[in-house]
Amino acid sequence: MSRATDSAQPLRLGIAGLGTVGIGVVKIVQRHAAMLAARSGRPVTITAVSARDRTKNRDADLSDYAWETDPVALATREDVDVFVELMGGHEGPAKEATEAALKAGKDVVTANKALLAHHGQALAELAESLGRTIRYEAAVAGGIPVIKSLTEGLAGNGMRRVMGVMNGTCNYILTRMEEAGLPYDTVFEEARQLGYLEADPNLDVGGIDAGHKLAILAAIAFGTQVSFDDVVLEGIGRISIDDIRRAGDMGYKIKLLGVAQMTGRGLEQRMTPCLVPSSSPLGQLSGGTNMVVLEGDSVGQIVLRGAGAGEGPTASAVMGDVMDLARGMRLPVFGQPAASLATPTPAVTAIAAPYYLRLQLSDKPGALAKVATVLGEAGVSISRMRQYGHADTAAPVLIVTHKTTRDAIDAAISALPATRVVEGEPVAIRIEEL
């Protein structure tokens, strides 16, 4: 029987996963015991911990806590009120132990974006059928209190759009390419050696990790079931240093940007490279910092910025959730009962936007006119254009279009080879207006 709502009693945590975040949580509970008790009205304690390797040397004293080899055993202990899941992975032990914890009457706090992106709806329904909840501030944008801001602070808003740079590694790579003038492959290798990349780097540079986060935000913002499979994913692997520089010349930065918005044709979710104005808050974001932009019909635009990863920031987010539970504050997993969440209709790039186009033009008379004609026939009109010097046989041309659809851009691109004046593959990147 959970005591999570009995304020006279301590709130007892069972922590599964003792990597940097788990140890960060342990340190906060130990260092700030008096402060946490003052703020929540009850002690916050740790009963038991669990990790794969008991013998590993860790940066915290764990001797007061029971050790469980099996996370399910930890999650179901009589003396645990809240199961803190910091193992990661969307199948296997994390899912199993989360389900076991809920069934044993525990609330769950997790940093596991993959788990929620893949199984959020089922887990939320399970939790709510049992009168429990799952909290996951640490799953999205590290230390930034974005889940809380969206679910609670902006609860009076019909949300219009949610955007974010939510993978620090990608933003680091793009910033480093720009600042050092290095190609993607070199910076990717640097990032790997610095330990910035996941074991499967495609989780980072392929946009999957950030896509998980976007799908979670979209569910809360639009009252729809998490639908990660509908997120249009495009990684940063095809971004060249040329595009970064030339976008810069036109007043833009390239970011791996997540955008979710409800359109007349359904829910649009995409995590793709985008151009954003250099002078905008998103454009000014460099390095590993995260930023989330929340747009509501009353509040307008709220921008939240902070560390998206790391021991302290992520542990801070976990503890924010723990403190809410200690204070007896609980709400449905996605802000409204899971059973009431709508099934979203996916809409792919339904909203018109300007695009950045980069073409290699062969040095033939009338080449540019031919390109302009093809664009015009596809319904794409040109806002700004810049042609670079003819140092090589092929000269790069940059075009910023007026607002158009992805379909029109794709139609134009597929009609370009017939002109015989375009060399190589044209690059088209959406410009997100802020």
Added chain:
Amino acid sequence: MSRATDSAQPLRLGIAGLGTVGIGVVKIVQRHAAMLAARSGRPVTITAVSARDRTKNRDADLSDYAWETDPVALATREDVDVFVELMGGHEGPAKEATEAALKAGKDVVTANKALLAHHGQALAELAESLGRTIRYEAAVAGGIPVIKSLTEGLAGNGMRRVMGVMNGTCNYILTRMEEAGLPYDTVFEEARQLGYLEADPNLDVGGIDAGHKLAILAAIAFGTQVSFDDVVLEGIGRISIDDIRRAGDMGYKIKLLGVAQMTGRGLEQRMTPCLVPSSSPLGQLSGGTNMVVLEGDSVGQIVLRGAGAGEGPTASAVMGDVMDLARGMRLPVFGQPAASLATPTPAVTAIAAPYYLRLQLSDKPGALAKVATVLGEAGVSISRMRQYGHADTAAPVLIVTHKTTRDAIDAAISALPATRVVEGEPVAIRIEEL
């Protein structure tokens, strides 16, 4: 008897004050009835309203609501669960009605920073002795969910520093002076004509309004009783277009910046003009937008940005509080029981910082050496210096010092007249490091 925690029943609001914010709240409740009910699990309704002038033409249909001439009568109605106080003013009806509401068993939602800055401790003690709470997200930085982020999201952090640009009018004036090259008096008059200024403009340009907000944030961040009287206040009236331009030359912007931090000598709270790096998020903030920076020992630096005023943003914040109450989420007014808040020891500018100094130097040989000597004798060392052309008899000299104390700067300034090479009053502005 309040029904605020009975989730089967509607949450019934009584709204006192029908200016832009009050009408904004009415509009949200009307427009988003279904969404609010889905998110909170219960209908959110308005029972009664109150304002000074019943006959005024308002941009909302109020015909379904009871009208009360007396806000106290509104606050104590049987059929009101939450008293929404949007009248303003720290004495008189706002205070009286808030107290009456609490005593009648209602929770209170308010946008009234002055009320909380002056009477926050007493009101919190009253509320908590009665098992009620007061929510005030709208009182600080408009639509930005900063109270929630600090009190809840960062509850696991020992806070190090809280900063903010929280008066949009001042930031508008400073931005406009810079961009249009206009003197303070001209832009002040513009702002008055645009209706940006309070009836008593000193509330804005004197830093009082922003000081109220800072005092509230400091209480939450450091677990101390609100102590507005200890806030060092300095308005923007003495900022010249010269200083704005010359700070810009040195890589800084001038902002009316609030800073609260706990030092070894006590709680430092100041709302004064400061220089911030032009490239920092605070430096890039222009116009009426607000920004709050929260620094915690685990989370590092979180930056929140959004509209600090206006119907929609402020009503959004009020509704965030209302939704928390509708969801049964409640916590002590300042995040921990009011009775446990410490009495702060005020520390004035205890933390060393670099300073910007502007002097008018007379065109005498050795003038600069004399100034440098006086600074050195006061313990102020020079980091960077720039001397402008000798167009007039007196040439401006800009100095950026190394970290020093306000006492040392003041000592240096009072020793300068004796050198007989400095004309007029030297200007010294603290540089806040970010």
